[in-house]
Amino acid sequence: MATTDATGFARYAWLTAGLSLLFCAAFTLYVWSEKRIDRANDLRHESELLSEELRQSSDDLTHMARSYAATGEPAFRRHYDTILAIRDGRAPRPLDYHIIYWDLVPADGHAPRADGPAVPLLTLMRQAGITPAELALLAQSKASSDRLTGIEQSAMALAAPHADAAVRAQASRMLNDATYHQAKADIMRPIMQFQLRLEQRTDASVRDAKQRAVWARHAFLLAGVLLVTLLLRVLWLLRTTLGASVTTLHASIARLGRGDFVTPITVEPGRENSVQGWLAATRAKLASSDASRAAAEEQVRYLAHFDPLTGLANSNQMQLLARQAFADAGRAGQPVALLFLDLDNFKDINDALGHGTGDAVLAELARRLRAQLAHDDVGCRLGGDEFVLLLRGAGRAEAPARAQQLLAAVAAPCRIEQYDLNLSASIGIALYPDDGTELELLLQRADMAMYSAKHEGRNGYRLFAPAMQAHFTRQLQLVAALRQALGSAQLQLVYQPQVALHSGAVVGAEALLRWRHPELGEVAPDEFIPAAEHSGLIVPLGAWVLRQAVRQARTWRDAGLPPLTMAVNLSAAQFRQPGLPELVSQVLREEGLAPDCLELELTEGVAMHDPHGAVHTMNSLHERGVRMAIDDFGTGFSSLSYLKQFKICKLKIDRSFVRDIGDNPEDQAIVAAIVSMARGLGLSTISEGVETEQQLAMLREQGCDEIQGYYYSRPLAADAFEAFVRARLAAVRLASDDGVSANNRTQARPIFGSARV
Numbered sequence: 001m002a003t004t005d006a007t008g009f010a011r012y013a014w015l016t017a018g019l020s021l022l023f024c025a026a027f028t029l030y031v032w033s034e035k036r037i038d039r040a041n042d043l044r045h046e047s048e049l050l051s052e053e054l055r056q057s058s059d060d061l062t063h064m065a066r067s068y069a070a071t072g073e074p075a076f077r078r079h080y081d082t083i084l085a086i087r088d089g090r091a092p093r094p095l096d097y098h099i100i101y102w103d104l105v106p107a108d109g110h111a112p113r114a115d116g117p118a119v120p121l122l123t124l125m126r127q128a129g130i131t132p133a134e135l136a137l138l139a140q141s142k143a144s145s146d147r148l149t150g151i152e153q154s155a156m157a158l159a160a161p162h163a164d165a166a167v168r169a170q171a172s173r174m175l176n177d178a179t180y181h182q183a184k185a186d187i188m189r190p191i192m193q194f195q196l197r198l199e200q201r202t203d204a205s206v207r208d209a210k211q212r213a214v215w216a217r218h219a220f221l222l223a224g225v226l227l228v229t230l231l232l233r234v235l236w237l238l239r240t241t242l243g244a245s246v247t248t249l250h251a252s253i254a255r256l257g258r259g260d261f262v263t264p265i266t267v268e269p270g271r272e273n274s275v276q277g278w279l280a281a282t283r284a285k286l287a288s289s290d291a292s293r294a295a296a297e298e299q300v301r302y303l304a305h306f307d308p309l310t311g312l313a314n315s316n317q318m319q320l321l322a323r324q325a326f327a328d329a330g331r332a333g334q335p336v337a338l339l340f341l342d343l344d345n346f347k348d349i350n351d352a353l354g355h356g357t358g359d360a361v362l363a364e365l366a367r368r369l370r371a372q373l374a375h376d377d378v379g380c381r382l383g384g385d386e387f388v389l390l391l392r393g394a395g396r397a398e399a400p401a402r403a404q405q406l407l408a409a410v411a412a413p414c415r416i417e418q419y420d421l422n423l424s425a426s427i428g429i430a431l432y433p434d435d436g437t438e439l440e441l442l443l444q445r446a447d448m449a450m451y452s453a454k455h456e457g458r459n460g461y462r463l464f465a466p467a468m469q470a471h472f473t474r475q476l477q478l479v480a481a482l483r484q485a486l487g488s489a490q491l492q493l494v495y496q497p498q499v500a501l502h503s504g505a506v507v508g509a510e511a512l513l514r515w516r517h518p519e520l521g522e523v524a525p526d527e528f529i530p531a532a533e534h535s536g537l538i539v540p541l542g543a544w545v546l547r548q549a550v551r552q553a554r555t556w557r558d559a560g561l562p563p564l565t566m567a568v569n570l571s572a573a574q575f576r577q578p579g580l581p582e583l584v585s586q587v588l589r590e591e592g593l594a595p596d597c598l599e600l601e602l603t604e605g606v607a608m609h610d611p612h613g614a615v616h617t618m619n620s621l622h623e624r625g626v627r628m629a630i631d632d633f634g635t636g637f638s639s640l641s642y643l644k645q646f647k648i649c650k651l652k653i654d655r656s657f658v659r660d661i662g663d664n665p666e667d668q669a670i671v672a673a674i675v676s677m678a679r680g681l682g683l684s685t686i687s688e689g690v691e692t693e694q695q696l697a698m699l700r701e702q703g704c705d706e707i708q709g710y711y712y713s714r715p716l717a718a719d720a721f722e723a724f725v726r727a728r729l730a731a732v733r734l735a736s737d738d739g740v741s742a743n744n745r746t747q748a749r750p751i752f753g754s755a756r757v
């Protein structure tokens, strides 16, 4: 509708402009017509004056001639000549001189007016716009008058100043006889005819002009009325398009210009689609975007201090709140417990159920934690599944109980979406002021304590102890030294034989890493492997081990040793590397070893941490012909369904079940179950940590396939291992030559079993 109004408005505006032009044209025509009337009248008047001048000059000449004839007064004769000279253009024409000559002749005889140009009367007549026919009449009259001047001149010649009375009387008769009168009449007749014609012609043109003026006036009036009507229409349309008066509109725009989006702009009903309506809508939008901007700013302010997922304070805000809490506690002489809480196995939830569920778990966890906090305690989310809680007034006596409450709250049954989850957390506690007065230090120490809690089985809490600090310092020291040691002679591999129970032959070797540091001395793998895993160094370190072990296997094969399987430990971080299968293939290719000579050992925990990913990686390695074994089997929580899917060939029974197998029926039962299950799944078994003959006998009884342990040999340097294998081979051959089982011969006397390398 507004568009229609605007179009109508434009159309009417153009129409109005056109009509205005028409109005002006009509007005101009009217004025022009009126001027034409005036001009015609002026011309008539001027022409009449000129014709009158001709007649009057003739009369004046007659008077002068008669007066001179009667009186002989020379002045009359002079006047006569002057009139004639002016009429013929020989003397200057006095300014404003028309027909009256007498008023130019005052008593003193001086001319009263200034002189103008000398122009003959006929020339003036010609210039006055008189038609040729009319001019011919005046010329005829002028010619008659000129002829009469001949009679007059003759009469005046007779009446010289000293002429006698009879001569003068004769001269006067010449100027009054019938001939003279006839001549005079010849002058007047054409003038009369001229005046008649002039009258008729002028009347006609005046009539014409009047007629035109009437038309023009009517057109002008009509255009005026129409213009006013159109103007009113245009104004109405303008008002409709604007939707309000110009003043109201101006006020509305001025308000918006000032940034006032709050005061509403009123719109008359039905005028929503007008300029005022649009302004009102724009104001509403601006007001709403203003409100959105304010809300966004508020949100930004909120996000600067709070975690949007849980509504808890973020680390920025925690700094402020912690400083406040420590300052208050410092003044009051009270303790503050800083609890560092980390969900156990949260990564599994995220990986298995997705990040959306993970977020829901974190939100639920935050809700539970908040419910446990006193009003002046502080709850923060540092990021991920890490939370920090500041408990005011909680010292060494109270903090453990509070931590226990929090752990219980976390462990309460939890249903997120369709999942029933068992949540647990590990908490590290650092106390203000005992463990530090600075937030940074307390956080670091609580973090250490939390890691200790994780290390010791999770779902628990630990108070910070200085020993932890020593442990972490040692870990840092080891990591730094290990980084230096990478690729140097400090690192060596040793190889522990793996013996087939049924033949007593060495069928494989497990590669084990050794580190001798020039200052730290021999560092145990149980110490430096976790440090390497923690720091990520295990990835390059593991790659180095893999290449060294594969190279050694190839060297032994080239040296003529019987086929052996080289077992290499894979850490969790290595196993998670997306390029692991490619790396393994590359190393085998470059070192020239058949893939089935390599066996990668993966702990049960690592495999079950992300079973989906493990299946994928194992499939890829299996396709490349590489063998896989599960290390430390029995200590984790393998799901049988996954075990079925894993492309493995061997289970390595953990040494904790072997240690007491001779005396402990439970261990015997476990080992029997593992062996039987492995057979069921088509897997072989190897027992580690076999040290005694009794253990060996029990394992043979249970049907275990292979043995690894000090009973046969400690891990050996490469050349010692080679010697071991050759010696064992010779012993086995000798035994078979004697017809005695190699097992019977060798089991009682392990070879190279004396020194740990």
Ligand SMILES: Nc1nc2c(ncn2[C@@H]2O[C@@H]3COP(=O)(O)O[C@H]4[C@@H](O)[C@H](n5cnc6c(=O)[nH]c(N)nc65)O[C@@H]4COP(=O)(O)O[C@H]3[C@H]2O)c(=O)[nH]1
Pocket: 496, 511, 512, 513, 524, 525, 526, 529, 542, 545, 569, 570, 571, 631, 632, 688, 689, 690, 691, 708, 709, 710, 711, 715
């Ligand atoms: N008490 C006893 N122990 C025996 C016996 N036979 C062998 N052992 C020890 O048991 C460990 C077997 O290795 P693991 O279970 O893979 O456990 C290994 C493995 O998890 C890790 N590790 C060692 N080398 C590497 C490596 O190159 N890469 C990775 N990722 N981990 C390694 O360090 C752990 C400890 O290695 P080591 O100290 O070499 O300890 C070795 C070995 O010396 C025995 O009869 N009695």
